Amino acid sequence: MATSSRHDSGKVCCYLHPDAPLIEDYRAGDQICSECGLVVGDRVIDVGSEWRTFSNEKSGVDPSRVGGPENHLLNGSDLSTMIGPGTGAASFDAFGTAKYQNRRSMNSSDRALTNSYREIITMADRINLTKAIVDRANNLFKQVHDGKNLKGRSNDAIASACLYIACRQEHVPRTFKEICAVSKISKKEIGRCFKLILKALETSVELITTGDFMSRFCSSLGLKNMVQRAAAHIAKKAGDIDIVPGRSPISVAAAAIYMASQASEDKRTQKEIGDIAGVADVTIRQSYKLMFPHAVKLFPEDFKFVTPVEQLPPM
Known part of the structure; x- marks a missing residue:
């Protein structure tokens, strides 16, 4: 017969040795005091598998007694019943329709x-x-x-x-x-x-910047690292000196990529950049038109020009 007492916290313990750790015997379903061997709790549920499973088994199913884990993203999912596919004749009605269906157990x-x-x-x-x-x-x-x-x-x-x-x-x-x-x-x-x-x-998101998209857009366009760094510098400088007021960071990033690529050997068209950035050609042109007069001071000092600034497309 099990004999137990409880701490103030409600935890089951041995009344003779309240601080002694308990040993759980899953085979017998008992909790046993490690000091004196007194059974202080019984009928413990075994949450393990009913038999061993191996990762290379074809089924990949863990035959656990207690079902799947609780999903906190569903309401009352721990109380739902998942019915497996029927195999016998009693599982189907006269028209061949399954008598028991999972949709009845989910609200x-x-x-x-x-x-x-x-x-x-x-x-x-x-x-x-x-x-x-x-x-x-x-x-x-x-x-x-x-x-x-x-x-x-x-x-x-x-x-x-x-x-x-x-x-x-x-x-x-x-x-x-x-x-x-x-x-x-x-x-x-x-x-x-x-x-x-x-x-x-009542939540918020941080403001997006040109840097959030620059590396991804340049990578998708297959541009070299030198062009990517130049485009990032151009976009940041354009924002710092406030020559693209009211323009979205995405359109500014696209225009900066266009300017940097046109000055390099890896030239990309407005359409190619627009398809990757998800902006229209005219949107890139509008931002580029604002940036072009200041192109000399937008490029980084160590940039190696293939096409000089004065020969860039003027728009």
Whole structure:
């Protein structure tokens, strides 16, 4: 017969040796005092596997007694029942339809959350985003969903905006057009949800700069490191002397890349840069037109010109 007492904290312990550690005997389901051998608790649940599993087994399924881990991103997921596929005749009705289906054990709220998490993962995979960004986006979506802050907005639009915010907060920002390209939602709708989520959750994102996109754009264009450094210097200098007021960092970065590439042997057209940066040719021209008169003082001093400044396209 088990005999036990409890600390003030509610922890089970031996009444003779309250500070002695307890030994758990999973085979018998007992908790035993390590000092005197007294059984102080019984019927302990074995949370281990029912039999051994090996990583090279084809099934890859861990036959655990207690089911899958709790998912804090779902409401009441620890109480749901997942029904395996039927194999016998009793599992199907006269029309061949399965009698027991998993959708009956998941409420509509969890189903909406699951579908949105799946959409976030799909979008993130398309643009090679990390798990940390996906997890942050999922948490943001759950906060919005539980708070019912964006009623009337589609879950896909909210999921896209959450992924955009997660990228900004994890310091690997993506443009609205990049998110829009892997989503089914328009850029305008993602932008609306973005503002509403920031207001509803009382959170914020850091301002984006030209440096956030420069290395990625130059890498995608196959530009040399010298051109990338020159473009970064041009964009930063243009911002410091305030010759591109009101222009977005993305358009300034694109114009700086165009200017640096035109002065080097790795020349790139406005269209090539625009396709990578997600901005229109005319947007690059407008920023470049503001920067061109100051080109002499925008380039770094050690830049090796292939095309002199005075021979750059004047626009």
